[in-house]
Amino acid sequence: METITIKDIARLSGVGVSTVSRAMNNHPDINEETKAKIMEIIKEYNYVPNNSARNLKRSQSRTIAVLIKGISNPFFSKMITVFEGEVQKKKYSFILQQVKEQEDEIDVAIELIKEKRLKGIVFLGGFFTHSKEKLKQLNIPFVLSTISLTEKFEDAGYSTVAVDDVKESYKMVDYLCGIGHQKIAIIAASEDDESIGKLRLEGYEKALKKHQISWDSKLICRMKPDIESYSMENGYAVTKELLESGKEFTALYAISDSVAIGACKAIFDAGGRVPEDYCVAGFDGLDIAYYYQPSITTIRQPVEEMARESIHILFDIIRKKAPERNIIFPAELVIRQSTRKLQ
Amino acid sequence: METITIKDIARLSGVGVSTVSRAMNNHPDINEETKAKIMEIIKEYNYVPNNSARNLKRSQSRTIAVLIKGISNPFFSKMITVFEGEVQKKKYSFILQQVKEQEDEIDVAIELIKEKRLKGIVFLGGFFTHSKEKLKQLNIPFVLSTISLTEKFEDAGYSTVAVDDVKESYKMVDYLCGIGHQKIAIIAASEDDESIGKLRLEGYEKALKKHQISWDSKLICRMKPDIESYSMENGYAVTKELLESGKEFTALYAISDSVAIGACKAIFDAGGRVPEDYCVAGFDGLDIAYYYQPSITTIRQPVEEMARESIHILFDIIRKKAPERNIIFPAELVIRQSTRKLQ
DNA sequence: TTGTAGGCGTTATCAA
DNA sequence: TTGATAACGCCTACAA
Numbered sequence: 001m002e003t004i005t006i007k008d009i010a011r012l013s014g015v016g017v018s019t020v021s022r023a024m025n026n027h028p029d030i031n032e033e034t035k036a037k038i039m040e041i042i043k044e045y046n047y048v049p050n051n052s053a054r055n056l057k058r059s060q061s062r063t064i065a066v067l068i069k070g071i072s073n074p075f076f077s078k079m080i081t082v083f084e085g086e087v088q089k090k091k092y093s094f095i096l097q098q099v100k101e102q103e104d105e106i107d108v109a110i111e112l113i114k115e116k117r118l119k120g121i122v123f124l125g126g127f128f129t130h131s132k133e134k135l136k137q138l139n140i141p142f143v144l145s146t147i148s149l150t151e152k153f154e155d156a157g158y159s160t161v162a163v164d165d166v167k168e169s170y171k172m173v174d175y176l177c178g179i180g181h182q183k184i185a186i187i188a189a190s191e192d193d194e195s196i197g198k199l200r201l202e203g204y205e206k207a208l209k210k211h212q213i214s215w216d217s218k219l220i221c222r223m224k225p226d227i228e229s230y231s232m233e234n235g236y237a238v239t240k241e242l243l244e245s246g247k248e249f250t251a252l253y254a255i256s257d258s259v260a261i262g263a264c265k266a267i268f269d270a271g272g273r274v275p276e277d278y279c280v281a282g283f284d285g286l287d288i289a290y291y292y293q294p295s296i297t298t299i300r301q302p303v304e305e306m307a308r309e310s311i312h313i314l315f316d317i318i319r320k321k322a323p324e325r326n327i328i329f330p331a332e333l334v335i336r337q338s339t340r341k342l343q
Numbered sequence: 344m345e346t347i348t349i350k351d352i353a354r355l356s357g358v359g360v361s362t363v364s365r366a367m368n369n370h371p372d373i374n375e376e377t378k379a380k381i382m383e384i385i386k387e388y389n390y391v392p393n394n395s396a397r398n399l400k401r402s403q404s405r406t407i408a409v410l411i412k413g414i415s416n417p418f419f420s421k422m423i424t425v426f427e428g429e430v431q432k433k434k435y436s437f438i439l440q441q442v443k444e445q446e447d448e449i450d451v452a453i454e455l456i457k458e459k460r461l462k463g464i465v466f467l468g469g470f471f472t473h474s475k476e477k478l479k480q481l482n483i484p485f486v487l488s489t490i491s492l493t494e495k496f497e498d499a500g501y502s503t504v505a506v507d508d509v510k511e512s513y514k515m516v517d518y519l520c521g522i523g524h525q526k527i528a529i530i531a532a533s534e535d536d537e538s539i540g541k542l543r544l545e546g547y548e549k550a551l552k553k554h555q556i557s558w559d560s561k562l563i564c565r566m567k568p569d570i571e572s573y574s575m576e577n578g579y580a581v582t583k584e585l586l587e588s589g590k591e592f593t594a595l596y597a598i599s600d601s602v603a604i605g606a607c608k609a610i611f612d613a614g615g616r617v618p619e620d621y622c623v624a625g626f627d628g629l630d631i632a633y634y635y636q637p638s639i640t641t642i643r644q645p646v647e648e649m650a651r652e653s654i655h656i657l658f659d660i661i662r663k664k665a666p667e668r669n670i671i672f673p674a675e676l677v678i679r680q681s682t683r684k685l686q
Numbered sequence: 687t688t689g690t691a692g693g694c695g696t697t698a699t700c701a702a
Numbered sequence: 703t704t705g706a707t708a709a710c711g712c713c714t715a716c717a718a
Binding site: 052 | 346389391393394395396398399414415417419420423424427439441443450453454457458459480575576579604605607608611630631633634635636637
Binding site: 003005006007017018021025049050052053054055057058 | 711714715
């Protein structure tokens, strides 16, 4: 089956290619009858225009892309839906593009911009330690959403939407201390983490300091590098080891809800109870933290609002209504069954 | 900043465009020195070739796409990783393409095939009630993975990888009956479901029939159409209603693990215990079913193997090594804490 | 309202 | 080993 082109349709309809083009793209100055006839032929022959040719020719488009690193992270699920809806509301089309683990999101973005003539980009997830110069290559508006930035990047001339990981993490540990816990273990990211893992650990340290609890390196557990990071499995493995080490603790703070759930399972398997024997807390506010038994105390990030705001900022920049913005959303400490006051 | 093209690079390097093209695409007959020089210029000017132009010109490519309906379904997470790895092993490039809820996967596929000159496609998720004629428009090899098909589509000249939903569902309900349950409620899909929901319900009915348990329509609960289907939230709402109805039952079979978890939560909230007061079972074999407390009895689908096999079949077809195949994988009944023998 | 023709940025053929 | 040049399929002045 030969691939059919606009020329074929033109020939079959007995018109010129430009008329076919006009028919397809809803141009105003075209006779309704000829348009109808052409559309019929198109349908009959199942003609589908080639996007590469379109994109190549067009100098403009109305499309926004969201690039996600870690596309199956449940934290992003709801955000994706919001992005899609918000973009659609603006009558733009929406592309969701996965960035593979080993890929550089900026490189992917640059390619995509040229290929699809994008109007704007939202980056979701990942680390982001790119030079300003590299970011400049993206010469279209973009927003970093839910991406932790090393401090030096603050006010760097681009927009960001995030929570203050240090502060929110502090909030959680402060709460745990406040209800009497002194021996608080943390499941942090692996040593080489320069991202949220580091920031959340920093919040932990600050809170301990405030409560004058001395630092115990044996309570700082690191996710295992050979297991998927931030996974339930990792939380399970780390907690199992902690329990077997015999090190005493009354609360366990996992820097993500998934890890917290893995931790709970390890405790149950060892015959422990949550929160009676060990309190467990997470971070992120995933749905499952609510549905888990016991429900998990966590820091809930306002994901929907963050997604919505990301798109708003992006369109403000596109429409030159506003300059870059750096929005820090407040997150919420949600106290549930997995933690209790120490008697 | 003007967008820089291959012509600019040619001019800047003092060579012709074809030489630049050869340098970029690792063509054999090119002087190593000129190649090096060109590559340097490319780097210096951050030149990135336009994919649309490439795709337009190329008549071939080595790329495989996976089209997913419901990209944030946790059931697909592991499969995605496997797909990516397997495709890479074959030295092909891999594209993950989301299909939006209201989109037609075949239409998306047809566009993508033309745009990217795809070599093959895997369809993941969704319903699939397309006519043969429509499928014929995809004139490249493809595999339907984890897609439920209405029976009339069996042996229809295309490849599929799936489990036998009726049989596996039967297995679960047969097990529940076998350990003494007579009043087994089911949380099925909404009425209009023509997909796995229908098949799994069919398995339930068959098992009841075998055990000569009379059919009780009050125990057939349907997911709420106004809540995301197959979600924990939906399971929660349905179960809450069931409990409040006062209808007696000893076991609750949810046709997906997520729904089962929502169901458990509703039972807990009502002061019930699992499995002591109500046994709960799920379907799919998500990780969370193992990590949940109590761990959930489920039917585990061999997702990794299914993903791997999908790619193998696809490449066999591409390389003309084999004709279409329809593989039914066996799933496994995994008995865990959420179910118990009725005394 | 319609058709012709040029060009979007590449790759590939063919001479040189 | 290299460089012109003709496609690839579409859109869009511009002319009719």
